[in-house]
Amino acid sequence: MSLPFLDLGALHADLRADLDAAWREVTEAETYIGGPFVERFEEAWAAYCGTRRCVGVSSGTAAIELTLRALGVGEGDEVLVPANSFVATAEAVVSAGATPVFVDVEADTLLMSAATVRDALTPRSAAIIAVHLFGEPVDMTGMAILAAQAGVALIEDAAQAHGATWRGRRAGGLSQAGCFSFYPGKNLGAFGDAGAVVTDDDALAARIRMIANHGRPPGNAHLHDCLGGSDRLDAVQAAVLLAKLPWLDRWNDARRQVADRYRLALAELPLTMPARLSGGRGANHLMVVQCDRRDEVRAALAAAGIGTGIHYPVPCHLQGAFQAPGRRPLALPVVEAAARRMLSLPLHPHVSAAQIGIVADALASALLARPALAG
Numbered sequence: 001m002s003l004p005f006l007d008l009g010a011l012h013a014d015l016r017a018d019l020d021a022a023w024r025e026v027t028e029a030e031t032y033i034g035g036p037f038v039e040r041f042e043e044a045w046a047a048y049c050g051t052r053r054c055v056g057v058s059s060g061t062a063a064i065e066l067t068l069r070a071l072g073v074g075e076g077d078e079v080l081v082p083a084n085s086f087v088a089t090a091e092a093v094v095s096a097g098a099t100p101v102f103v104d105v106e107a108d109t110l111l112m113s114a115a116t117v118r119d120a121l122t123p124r125s126a127a128i129i130a131v132h133l134f135g136e137p138v139d140m141t142g143m144a145i146l147a148a149q150a151g152v153a154l155i156e157d158a159a160q161a162h163g164a165t166w167r168g169r170r171a172g173g174l175s176q177a178g179c180f181s182f183y184p185g186k187n188l189g190a191f192g193d194a195g196a197v198v199t200d201d202d203a204l205a206a207r208i209r210m211i212a213n214h215g216r217p218p219g220n221a222h223l224h225d226c227l228g229g230s231d232r233l234d235a236v237q238a239a240v241l242l243a244k245l246p247w248l249d250r251w252n253d254a255r256r257q258v259a260d261r262y263r264l265a266l267a268e269l270p271l272t273m274p275a276r277l278s279g280g281r282g283a284n285h286l287m288v289v290q291c292d293r294r295d296e297v298r299a300a301l302a303a304a305g306i307g308t309g310i311h312y313p314v315p316c317h318l319q320g321a322f323q324a325p326g327r328r329p330l331a332l333p334v335v336e337a338a339a340r341r342m343l344s345l346p347l348h349p350h351v352s353a354a355q356i357g358i359v360a361d362a363l364a365s366a367l368l369a370r371p372a373l374a375g
């Protein structure tokens with residue numbers, strides 16, 4: 001058997017004809033950046049997320065950077081981000097000119113919370129980026145109260161959480177702005193780099209759109225009211241996303257079934273699964289378990305043909321890019337311990353019950369094998 005960590009081929013086979021049609025429509029319309037496909041996708045994605053506005057942009061990283069810049073967050077400002085995230089969350093903070101302040105996560109969920117953020121607030125704090133890691137929503141009720149009390153902006157990095165909900169409302173629509181990535185491997189993925197920001201704030205959406213398009217005001221290609229860049233969504237990606245969007249809920253349901261089956265099949269094994277918060281319904285982007293001898297277990301699964309990942313082996317606050325000369329990196333014990341133990345199992349809509357059984361058997365023999373005695 002071989003079970004890849006990700007299987008985009010199986011996903012795309014479901015809608016091959018629609019994807020071919022999308023490509024043909026774009027080339028026939030001959031509009032490549034912005035235009036009707038982008039507008040249609042923006043409307044559809046805002047409606048899906050339950051927000052007034054959506055601005056399609058070039059990537060998830062760009063979505064975060066543009067949002068911070070449009071909020072006026074920059075030089076001299078601190079932005080609180082979890083140390084357990086893809087590096088892009090903190091990278092976008094630096095690109096916007098601000099300073100990331102890394103916070104720890106809760107041991108049971110591996111998510112940031114109001115409690116892990118609170119002590120890191122300072123008079124220079126300007127924003128909190130709530131990251132719905134693994135597709136599991138952060139407690140946004142607690143986070144919104146904290147942000148309001150501290151007088152800082154609250155935005156979401158929902159790059160792993162398409163369709164997730166917190167107390168019945170969709171991720172991305174739970175703060176001032178929700179940032180999405182449509183990188184091919186995400187729950188909703190394009191055929192290249194793509195992203196979006198959703199928000200109820202018309203003025204914020206307009207500023208993001210302007211900065212993403214060389215500072216052009218609406219409808220005028222020759223004026224540049226501020227400096228920006230080429231961070232727009234293109235028509236090919238928008239058409240692909242429009243073709244895939246009707247499948248998202250079905251795929252997320254299938255992901256949930258796979259994740260629930262894993263939870264049952266692995267329940268007796270010596271490993272830890274992240275807790276789910278009762279107010280959340282996750283998008284099940286990643287199935288992350290924690291175990292001892294993680295690298296050995298991972299190698300045993302690889303030998304059995306099972307692809308795995310690690311999200312993430314080196315926490316952001318320990319990455320070289322964020323070290324300052326002469327400054328000792330702060331200690332964030334929960335994320336540092338988890339980084340040595342986390343292992344992401346194959347989780348995509350087409351993982352079968354039989355395959356889950358095989359993964360469970362492979363994990364059981366790797367975890368229960370007695371280490372060979374030396375000598």
Ligand SMILES: *Cc1c(COP(=O)(O)O)cnc(C)c1O
Pocket residue numbers: 059060061062085086088089131157159160180181182183193194195
């Ligand atoms: C994928 C991802 C991003 C970055 O998205 P890109 O589209 O690759 O720029 C940001 N944050 C998180 C949590 C991600 O998983």
